[in-house]
Amino acid sequence: MAEAYDTLIIGAGMSGLAAGIRLAYYDQSVAIVEKHKTIGGLNSFYRAGGRDYDVGLHAVTNFTPKGAKKGPLSRLLRQLRFQWEDFALAQQQQSRIAFPGVHLAFSNDIRLLESEIARCFPHQIDAFSNLRSQVLDYDDLDQASFEISTRKVLGQIFSEPMLIEMLLCPLMWYGNARVHDMDWGQFCIMFRSIFLEGFARPLRGVRLILKHLVKKFRSLGGQLLLRHGVEKIVSENGRAVGVILEDGREIQAKRILSSAGWVETQRMLGNQDEVVGDEAGQLTFIETITTLNCQPSQLGLNDTIVFYNDSDRFHWQPPQHELCDLRTGVVCSPNNYLYDDAQQLPEGVVRITSIANFEKWNGLNEADYRREKLLWYDRSSDSAVRFVPEFRHHAIDTDMFTPKTIKRFTWHDNGAVYGAPQKRLDGRTQLENVFVCGTDQGFVGIVGAIISGISIANQYCLK
Amino acid sequence: MAPEEIREVIIEILGDIAPDEDLGTLDDAIAFREQLELDSMDFLDIVMELRKRYRVQIPEDEYVQLASMNSTVSYLTPKMATIAK
Numbered sequence: 001m002a003e004a005y006d007t008l009i010i011g012a013g014m015s016g017l018a019a020g021i022r023l024a025y026y027d028q029s030v031a032i033v034e035k036h037k038t039i040g041g042l043n044s045f046y047r048a049g050g051r052d053y054d055v056g057l058h059a060v061t062n063f064t065p066k067g068a069k070k071g072p073l074s075r076l077l078r079q080l081r082f083q084w085e086d087f088a089l090a091q092q093q094q095s096r097i098a099f100p101g102v103h104l105a106f107s108n109d110i111r112l113l114e115s116e117i118a119r120c121f122p123h124q125i126d127a128f129s130n131l132r133s134q135v136l137d138y139d140d141l142d143q144a145s146f147e148i149s150t151r152k153v154l155g156q157i158f159s160e161p162m163l164i165e166m167l168l169c170p171l172m173w174y175g176n177a178r179v180h181d182m183d184w185g186q187f188c189i190m191f192r193s194i195f196l197e198g199f200a201r202p203l204r205g206v207r208l209i210l211k212h213l214v215k216k217f218r219s220l221g222g223q224l225l226l227r228h229g230v231e232k233i234v235s236e237n238g239r240a241v242g243v244i245l246e247d248g249r250e251i252q253a254k255r256i257l258s259s260a261g262w263v264e265t266q267r268m269l270g271n272q273d274e275v276v277g278d279e280a281g282q283l284t285f286i287e288t289i290t291t292l293n294c295q296p297s298q299l300g301l302n303d304t305i306v307f308y309n310d311s312d313r314f315h316w317q318p319p320q321h322e323l324c325d326l327r328t329g330v331v332c333s334p335n336n337y338l339y340d341d342a343q344q345l346p347e348g349v350v351r352i353t354s355i356a357n358f359e360k361w362n363g364l365n366e367a368d369y370r371r372e373k374l375l376w377y378d379r380s381s382d383s384a385v386r387f388v389p390e391f392r393h394h395a396i397d398t399d400m401f402t403p404k405t406i407k408r409f410t411w412h413d414n415g416a417v418y419g420a421p422q423k424r425l426d427g428r429t430q431l432e433n434v435f436v437c438g439t440d441q442g443f444v445g446i447v448g449a450i451i452s453g454i455s456i457a458n459q460y461c462l463k
Numbered sequence: 464m465a466p467e468e469i470r471e472v473i474i475e476i477l478g479d480i481a482p483d484e485d486l487g488t489l490d491d492a493i494a495f496r497e498q499l500e501l502d503s504m505d506f507l508d509i510v511m512e513l514r515k516r517y518r519v520q521i522p523e524d525e526y527v528q529l530a531s532m533n534s535t536v537s538y539l540t541p542k543m544a545t546i547a548k
Contacts (some may be wrong), residue, residue, distance in 0.1 A: 026511050067483055069500035077482060298484055458507050463523055 005029045005223075007461050008243060008253035010230050010268075013041020014446055014451030015438035016259040017213040021080050022457040024220035032222065033252065033321070034242070035229035035411060039214055042258065042410055042417060042439070043446055045207040050396060051347075053289060055409075056401075057206040058305055058332040058351065059199035062447035063089060063108055071197055076450045083316060086212050089200035090337040092304035097166045098387040099309050104166055107200025121163045131157050135196075138188040143425055145444070146185030153184055157303070165314040170307040172316045173330050173353075173445035177281045177418035185442070186423070193445060199304060201337045203345070209439040209446065223395065230260070233268045233434060240434045243268075255461060259438035262420045263413050265429065280320050281416030284403040286356045288377050291397040292348030296333040299390040301350070304336040308387035318357045322378055325355045326383035350391050354380045358403040358414040373400055418444055427456040435460050464543045472548070476512045480505050491532035513539075515535050517546050
């Protein structure tokens with residue numbers, strides 16, 4: 001007799017763990033099967049060379065202060081029965097959008113960005129207020145209004161093209177799966193989560209959040225099965241009945257919640273690669289992580305995050321011919337948060353992210369791959385130090401991931417970080433008891449992913 | 464359970480769902496939604512907590528009965544009459 005669960009969840013990332021907590025809390029038998037040897041998915045952590053690293057965390061977005069009753073953060077804390085203090089979020093100091101000759105600073109107080117726009121684009125401040133109210137009014141979660149072109153909307157609001165590019169830059173960087181343009185619904189979600197709410201980070205990084213999630217899931221009786229990849233979702237008469245694991249074991253379930261990604265889930269459902277492969281996301285990155293022998297502030301780097309772009313036009317697409325496109329990038333220093341009691345990370349850290357081409361990186365042989373990593377470490381740093389102080393003479397250790405690394409640990413097609421361009425807001429698939437949650441359901445970031453897991457679990461597995 | 468006890472149960476559940484809300488000033492005649500920052504997810508939790516704690520089943524099309532304290536208590540009174548607190 002195979003094991004049987006009320007709900008089987010595929011993937012132990014933020015969304016899968018959150019869904020698992022909800023279902024286990026309300027007495028369902030739940031198992032999470034995770035292909036990797038550890039939890040976290042796209043937002044995991046690791047240890048290398050005696051140092052703790054976050055896989056990719058720059059910032060937890062959607063920050064709202066303790067006691068706030070509105071917003072995704074307070075909603076997820078309530079739904080998962082956590083205290084605000086559990087996530088130990090410290091706010092950012094200040095961040096910056098850096099374009100040639102124009103820098104816009106912003107913080108978790110929207111008034112800073114407003115005053116910066118008034119300073120650099122004085123004729124656009126009313127347009128910015130207009131944008132802000134349109135973003136606040138947006139609450140349609142139907143697919144049609146979600147997919148309106150953001151570039152078109154912004155083109156009607158603003159007369160200054162460079163301001164449009166500058167506003168798009170951080171919001172696309174932190175969550176846009178589409179090339180060049182952005183879904184209006186996604187833009188509104190990102191605008192709120194970054195400009196109206198804000199950036200924060202626990203001193204201990206993403207591991208603190210993940211450890212709380214996994215501890216709660218287990219304490220409620222949830223089963224977490226690591227190193228359990230799903231080979232296939234088995235269905236009978238339009239309903240899933242369970243899964244076959246890669247080791248041949250079968251697990252039965254009344255319903256399945258997959259956070260593996262839309263395309264990846266389709267493949268488990270037996271759809272051929274050629275049918276679904278085109279729907280996969282293209283946007284993937286390299287990221288260099290440099291450990292310093294001093295705090296970044298001692299080098300004059302006080303920004304939490306700098307989103308830079310070296311021309312008036314922001315290009316959001318993977319490079320066609322090169323391994324990376326260095327015209328734009330993100331520099332994040334996890335030291336530059338306002339940690340409680342003046343606590344601080346023991347060492348300085350600078351993370352630099354650049355857009356990359358999955359196929360090019362994936363096609364390199366081992367020797368070339370190692371060489372190109374070194375080469376692009378230097379090139380992406382060269383590009384970044386046009387906008388932040390030089391830091392490399394203080395480097396004592398470096399690490400780096402490429403699209404190949406992302407694919408190896410997350411199994412997402414193309415090493416795509418923000419999933420497929422087409423979001424599945426209702427979470428449904430062709431089978432009546434199989435649902436998707438996580439990045440491909442339409443919410444990105446840590447808070448977004450957790451909310452996705454909660455809402456899909458509520459909607460289809462609890463009611 | 465008597466109506467007053469049901470009211471206490473609901474207050475207890477609301478306290479768990481929304482720990483930052485001040486429930487002392489709740490007006491039983493006015494919709495929860497107008498006094499507290501409750502969204503549809505929170506309403507689902509009232510239903511789920513009643514199921515978890517007292518095995519009370521509430522069909523989805525009857526969730527609207529839980530709009531205010533008064534409507535909730537009168538809706539639950541027959542359902543919870545034989546349940547001990």
